[in-house]
Amino acid sequence: MALKRKSKEFKWHNKHLLGLRELSAEEITYILDTAKGFEQISTRSVKKAPPLRGKVVVNLFFEDSTRTRISFSLAANRLSADIIEFTKKDSSVSKGETLLDTAKNLEAMGIDIVVIRHSAGGAPRFLSRNINACVVNAGDGFNEHPTQGLLDVYTIRKIRGTLEGLKIAIVGDVAHSRVARSDMWAMTKLGAEVIFVGPPTLMPAEVGRLPVKVSYNLDEVIEKVDVVNMLRIQFERLGGNPFPSIREYSHYFGLTVERMNKAKSDILVMHPGPINRGLEIESEVADGKNSVILEQVTNGLAVRMAVLFLVNQAAAESR
Ligand code: CP
Numbered sequence: 001m002a003l004k005r006k007s008k009e010f011k012w013h014n015k016h017l018l019g020l021r022e023l024s025a026e027e028i029t030y031i032l033d034t035a036k037g038f039e040q041i042s043t044r045s046v047k048k049a050p051p052l053r054g055k056v057v058v059n060l061f062f063e064d065s066t067r068t069r070i071s072f073s074l075a076a077n078r079l080s081a082d083i084i085e086f087t088k089k090d091s092s093v094s095k096g097e098t099l100l101d102t103a104k105n106l107e108a109m110g111i112d113i114v115v116i117r118h119s120a121g122g123a124p125r126f127l128s129r130n131i132n133a134c135v136v137n138a139g140d141g142f143n144e145h146p147t148q149g150l151l152d153v154y155t156i157r158k159i160r161g162t163l164e165g166l167k168i169a170i171v172g173d174v175a176h177s178r179v180a181r182s183d184m185w186a187m188t189k190l191g192a193e194v195i196f197v198g199p200p201t202l203m204p205a206e207v208g209r210l211p212v213k214v215s216y217n218l219d220e221v222i223e224k225v226d227v228v229n230m231l232r233i234q235f236e237r238l239g240g241n242p243f244p245s246i247r248e249y250s251h252y253f254g255l256t257v258e259r260m261n262k263a264k265s266d267i268l269v270m271h272p273g274p275i276n277r278g279l280e281i282e283s284e285v286a287d288g289k290n291s292v293i294l295e296q297v298t299n300g301l302a303v304r305m306a307v308l309f310l311v312n313q314a315a316a317e318s319r
Contacts, residue, residue, distance in 0.1 A: 015315040016128045016135045017307050019144035020185040028186055032154050035299075035306035041078055042301060051309050052081035055112040060103070061138070062088045062118045067273055067297055068138045068147065072115045075304035084111070099123060100130055107131050112315070113308060116140075121178075134311040139178050142204075142237070147307055148272050149182025151300040153190055155292055156227055158299065159268060164191035169221050170212075171197040172231035172253055172280050175204050176238070179272045180231060184212055197221050198231075198253060201242035218253050222263050229270040230255050230281045246279060255281045260290070268292050 010030045020028065041049050057076040061069050069085075076083040086106070088094070093102060103114060113134040116124050121141030128135040139145040156163055168187050174180045174196045181204075184194050188211045195213045196203060207214055215221045222228065233249070243249040250256075255269065269281075269291045277283045286293060 012310045013314050013317070015311050015318060016124075017146055017311060018125050018128060018135065018137050020146045020149045020182045020189075021144065023185075023189070025189045025191075028150070028153065028189055031150055031303070031306050031310065032157060034310060035150075035154055035302040038078075038305040038309070039299075039302040041305070047078055048080055049078065050080050052076065052079035052312055055081045055312060056084065056110060057081045057113045057115060057308065058084045058086055058106050058111045059138075060086045060106070060114050060116045062093070062099075062116075062123075063139070065117055065138070067300065068117065068145075071297070071300045071304050072136075072138060072147075072308075075301055075308055076113075078301075079305055079308055081113075081308070099127070103127050103131050103133075107133055113311060134315050136307055136311060141178065142176055142181070143178055144182045144185075145178040145272075146182050147300065147304055148179045149186040150307070151296055151303040152179075152183050152229065152270060152272070153186045154299045154303050155270070155296050156187075156192075156268065157190075158295075159292065160226070162191070163187055166192040166226040167195065167224055168192050168227040168229065169195045169197050169215075169218075169225045170229045170231065171218060171221075171255070173202045173233045173238075173242075174198050174207075174231065175202045175242075176234040177231050179229075183229060184210060188212070192227075195221055195225065199243055199249070218255075218259065219262070222255075222259050222267075225267065226264065227268045227270060228255060228263070229272075232272070232274060232276055233280060250279055254279065255285050257282055257284050257288075260285055260288070263290075266290070270296060273297070 010026050073083050115136045115138050117138040121143030123140050124135050124137035170180050187194050197215045197218050271293045
């Protein structure tokens with residue numbers, strides 16, 4: 001309750017969203033509360049509101065995406081912004097143009113908000129220091145994926161009311177997961193206990209310095225947790241052989257129907273997508289009664305509307 005009162009008094013002042021590590025519980029709660037207000041726009045017959053009318057949002061995606069890119073496009077659309085789609089393969093990046101030159105050229109055309117996904121951790125922060133437009137991180141390397149972290153805690157809060165006191169397992173390829181890092185910051189700041197679960201070879205080197213518990217045994221953890229968030233094995237980022245075979249990985253760390261039988265009956269099953277069905281999660285579980293995977297996607301829209309709205313408002317107030 002105290003947090004809710006503070007959130008109402010709180011004023012957002014940042015024209016960028018670069019990560020959740022640097023945000024306070026009040027700031028995260030403020031974004032979630034703002035998103036709640038935007039949820040009903042998507043249920044109207046005319047799914048539009050005017051706050052970003054006349055503004056230009058660029059989706060600057062240097063890596064593939066389905067959910068995040070379309071969700072940001074739709075969010076910008078619902079807020080009446082003009083949205084420009086940029087993908088690496090159709091751009092002059094393929095001719096050697098740098099990230100900064102690309103962004104400065106877009107800025108010269110009058111863009112207001114850059115939503116960037118990049119394989120290099122820190123690329124959004126670099127842009128935010130070198131251009132005037134608002135910068136929103138849509139996933140940078142292994143570093144952060146703040147809107148995924150926000151939509152994950154939004155989904156849990158919507159169903160459970162609070163994250164305070166919940167036990168949450170984040171399972172799988174934690175080492176290569178920006179989602180795991182953003183989730184960890186958001187979930188722990190909102191009062192949950194986070195347990196990273198996976199083989200030692202897929203744990204981040206700095207795990208001992210993070211505010212999490214670590215387990216290498218999913219069977220022990222699954223019985224105790226309120227939420228399990230299954231991560232995708234990021235084959236495109238794996239170096240070497242972190243596990244002997246896919247079959248062995250699934251045997252020890254896959255979320256199977258058999259493992260779900262040991263879990264609490266109301267456990268929430270999450271996955272950021274895209275899913276490797278049959279590898280980190282069995283289809284019956286991904287589509288089962290405890291799964292909130294598609295609710296995560298739906299909630300992402302309201303969260304991204306809130307983020308675009310807030311950074312634009314902060315930019316307007318700083319002029
Ligand atoms: N969760 C997520 O970031 O999905 P996409 O890669 O499809 O955007």
